[in-house]
Amino acid sequence: MTELEYAPGFFxxxxxxxxxxxxWLLALEYWFLQYRRAWRGSILSTFVFPTLYLASMxxxxxxxxxxxxxxxxxxxxxxxxxxxVAPGILSASAMQIGINEASxxxxxxxxxxxxxxxxxxxxxxxxxxxxxxxxWITLKxxxxxxxxxxxxxxxxxxxxxxxxxxxxxxxLTGLGFAVPMAALSAHIKNDAAFxxxxxxxxxxxxxxxxxxxxxxxxxxxxxxxxxxxxxYHGVTLCRALGSGQLMTLTNLGHVAYLATMVAxxxxxxxxxxxxxxxx
Amino acid sequence: MDVxxxxxxxxxxxxxxxxxxxxxxxxxxxxxxxEVFGFLGPNGAGKTSTMRMISCxxxxxxxxxxxxxxxxxxxxxxxxxxxxxxxxxxxxxxxxSVLDNLHIYGRYFDIPRKEIRARAKVLLEFAQLTDRADSKxxxxxxxxxxxxxxxxxxxxxxxxxxLDEPTTGLDPQARHLVWERLYQLRREGVTLxxxxxxxxxxxxxxxxxxxxxxxxxxxxxxxxxxxxxxVAREVVEVRLDDGNYLxxxxxxxxxxxxxxxxxxxxxxxxxxxxxxxxLILALGIHPASSLVRRATLEDVFLFLTxxxxxx
Numbered sequence: 001m002t003e004l005e006y007a008p009g010f011f012x013x014x015x016x017x018x019x020x021x022x023x024w025l026l027a028l029e030y031w032f033l034q035y036r037r038a039w040r041g042s043i044l045s046t047f048v049f050p051t052l053y054l055a056s057m058x059x060x061x062x063x064x065x066x067x068x069x070x071x072x073x074x075x076x077x078x079x080x081x082x083x084x085v086a087p088g089i090l091s092a093s094a095m096q097i098g099i100n101e102a103s104x105x106x107x108x109x110x111x112x113x114x115x116x117x118x119x120x121x122x123x124x125x126x127x128x129x130x131x132x133x134x135x136w137i138t139l140k141x142x143x144x145x146x147x148x149x150x151x152x153x154x155x156x157x158x159x160x161x162x163x164x165x166x167x168x169x170x171x172l173t174g175l176g177f178a179v180p181m182a183a184l185s186a187h188i189k190n191d192a193a194f195x196x197x198x199x200x201x202x203x204x205x206x207x208x209x210x211x212x213x214x215x216x217x218x219x220x221x222x223x224x225x226x227x228x229x230x231x232y233h234g235v236t237l238c239r240a241l242g243s244g245q246l247m248t249l250t251n252l253g254h255v256a257y258l259a260t261m262v263a264x265x266x267x268x269x270x271x272x273x274x275x276x277x278x279x
Numbered sequence: 280m281d282v283x284x285x286x287x288x289x290x291x292x293x294x295x296x297x298x299x300x301x302x303x304x305x306x307x308x309x310x311x312x313x314e315v316f317g318f319l320g321p322n323g324a325g326k327t328s329t330m331r332m333i334s335c336x337x338x339x340x341x342x343x344x345x346x347x348x349x350x351x352x353x354x355x356x357x358x359x360x361x362x363x364x365x366x367x368x369x370x371x372x373x374x375x376s377v378l379d380n381l382h383i384y385g386r387y388f389d390i391p392r393k394e395i396r397a398r399a400k401v402l403l404e405f406a407q408l409t410d411r412a413d414s415k416x417x418x419x420x421x422x423x424x425x426x427x428x429x430x431x432x433x434x435x436x437x438x439x440x441x442l443d444e445p446t447t448g449l450d451p452q453a454r455h456l457v458w459e460r461l462y463q464l465r466r467e468g469v470t471l472x473x474x475x476x477x478x479x480x481x482x483x484x485x486x487x488x489x490x491x492x493x494x495x496x497x498x499x500x501x502x503x504x505x506x507x508x509x510v511a512r513e514v515v516e517v518r519l520d521d522g523n524y525l526x527x528x529x530x531x532x533x534x535x536x537x538x539x540x541x542x543x544x545x546x547x548x549x550x551x552x553x554x555x556x557x558l559i560l561a562l563g564i565h566p567a568s569s570l571v572r573r574a575t576l577e578d579v580f581l582f583l584t585x586x587x588x589x590x
Contacts, residue, residue: 010401011467013438015361020389023356029386033379034372114370120336121364122387122435123356279297279337 023124027132030115050148053089054155057212058082075214077243086157087166087238088211090148094170095231097144098178099202101137103194106185109133110276120277130266130273134179141174142167158242165241169255173234176258179265186272205231210239233257284348287312287439287470288333292342295328302328304494305342310472312438315465317488318474319481319576324491326474327367330443333472334364347439360388363432365442369424371431373417377408380416381431388435398434405460406430422453429460440464441472446480458484478576490576490583497583502576509579511536513552517559517566518544527564534558539581548574 035042062081069076076084109116119129145167152158158166184193208218209231215223226232237254245251288310295303303325310316318326331337333346335355344351346358371380378399385395403409406426408419416424425445432440445461446454461484465471475481481488482502490498490505498505506512519527524545528538535547535555549555552571559566 007401009467011433011436011464011469013361013469014436015438016388016390016435020356020360026387026389030383033383034375037374113372113374114368115372117336117366117368118370118372118384119387121334121359121362121366121370122384123360123389124387125356277336279331 023128024131028135031136050151082157086152087242088235091170091173091234091238092211094174095177098174102178102181137178141171145170166238169237172258176261183269183272186276210235289345294341296340306496314486315471317481317485320491325494361438363437363440367443369428371416378412384431385434402430439470492584506574510574511548514574515547515552515555516570518568
């Protein structure tokens with residue numbers, strides 16, 4: 001057996017004393033480190049998807065729509081279809097990113113990489129595990145929305161600087177989905193649920209929350225239903241902010257709706273995380 | 280600096296339930312600073328549940344528990360600062376490199392990056408993984424992963440290292456390397472708690488141990504005292520062609536401490552195995568085969584539970 005050479009006392013216990021730094025920040029570091037190995041694929045989707053969407057929906061479909069809009073221009077807020085659809089795609093993408101980031105990565109951290117368990121063996125507490133991951137999702141949402149707004153500006157689909165307000169709004173929209181989804185991902189045992197959620201919830205929301213056309217185009221009863229969906233609030237909020245309506249009561253209502261989803265998600269997630277990680 | 284208490288873990292009436300299932304049914308033990316303490320028992324005996332409670336990752340259901348002088352229910356995070364955990368499933372990030380796994384774990388303890396780098400270098404030597412520093416964990420063998428998990432647990436200079444089945448699934452050579460490393464830690468004053476279902480591991484490594492079965496502690500002591508107290512110093516195993524073991528036991532009478540029929544052989548326990556074998560031969564009995572050996576923890580377990588340890 002090879003005898004190891006090391007300074008005597010190398011293993012002698014010396015537990016660190018003093019206050020420990022904010023622990024959720026330490027959990028957040030894991031996600032940064034982990035991102036270093038996956039950033040290439042992620043960068044691609046961050047830049048390429050918005051460009052493709054804006055090109056096809058905004059310019060392609062938009063060209064057709066604008067051409068036939070005629071006297072009905074008011075229905076799209078008197079702008080081009082591109083300016084109408086850009087905030088919609090922004091918040092719908094935020095929703096999808098939020099759902100994605102809070103599904104497989106959460107389940108993987110519990111079941112495959114077991115990184116949550118590794119964190120729980122250290123001074124990091126379960127709430128820190130949760131907040132650290134949510135902080136990462138927030139950063140990722142924010143960065144992606146920032147890029148999207150930048151690309152939209154290049155397409156002349158929005159006007160800066162007021163379009164910058166759409167960034168926190170879309171981030172909030174994404175979080176409104178991500179936090180409850182994280183709670184659910186920690187709860188369920190089978191990842192088959194993810195594709196069910198995607199098919200039955202995310203795709204219909206994507207299509208019918210005012211993303212691509214005003215809700216007024218829907219039959220009356222569906223309009224009412226659509227107004228209750230979270231994505232509608234995100235889309236409408238982004239669109240209002242982008243068109244320069246800032247401090248309105250309606251906007252406050254949208255923010256309150258989305259913030260409630262985040263808060264309820266946190267309460268639910270604290271429960272499911274605790275149940276899963278501290279049996 | 281505070282004077283450290285001698286007892287690092289103390290449990291009284293410790294219990295753990297999972298719904299209806301009682302995994303740990305009220306156990307008492309105290310672990311001294313600097314010793315290697317073992318939990319020996321078959322799968323499902325409650326060892327892992329006990330480890331998870333000690334490492335403050337799982338709340339106790341009832342009873343008293345003090346770890347590093349604190350109650351895990353109140354100061355889990357603070358207690359974990361001084362613990363290095365080697366869980367049964369490793370919980371390594373398989374897509375990250377060996378070095379990154381060490382690095383991030385050190386960060387969880389808020390250790391400065393520079394200090395982590397210096398420490399990781401020596402720990403990689405310790406784990407014999409220096410030339411694999413940049414490999415993905417995915418590409419490591421079972422023994423390498425195990426050593427990495429042990430190295431990771433040491434990054435924070437813990438005073439208590441908890442190893443749940445440290446050598447399960449390793450080949451003999453890899454096991455001996457792990458044992459060697461654990462001796463080194465003990466020499467430097469690290470307290471070690473080990474669970475195992477390997478008798479030889481418990482006998483080799485542990486200063487003291489408890490035998491667990493179905494959620495209870497059924498025996499406690501040093502490996503040697505446990506063997507001599509519970510069974511006897513030596514064992515004679517004999518196989519008879521006619522299989523008439525009961526009559527043989529009858530005829531040996533008080534010359535043996537106890538006897539146990541194990542499948543197709545008879546184990547006779549006593550102070551002097553050769554003497555017992557001579558006696559059997561003197562009785563005119565010629566076993567098909569015979570073996571005199573020292574009693575082991577396997578015999579203790581068999582005696583305490585009526586079952587053999589590894590099915």
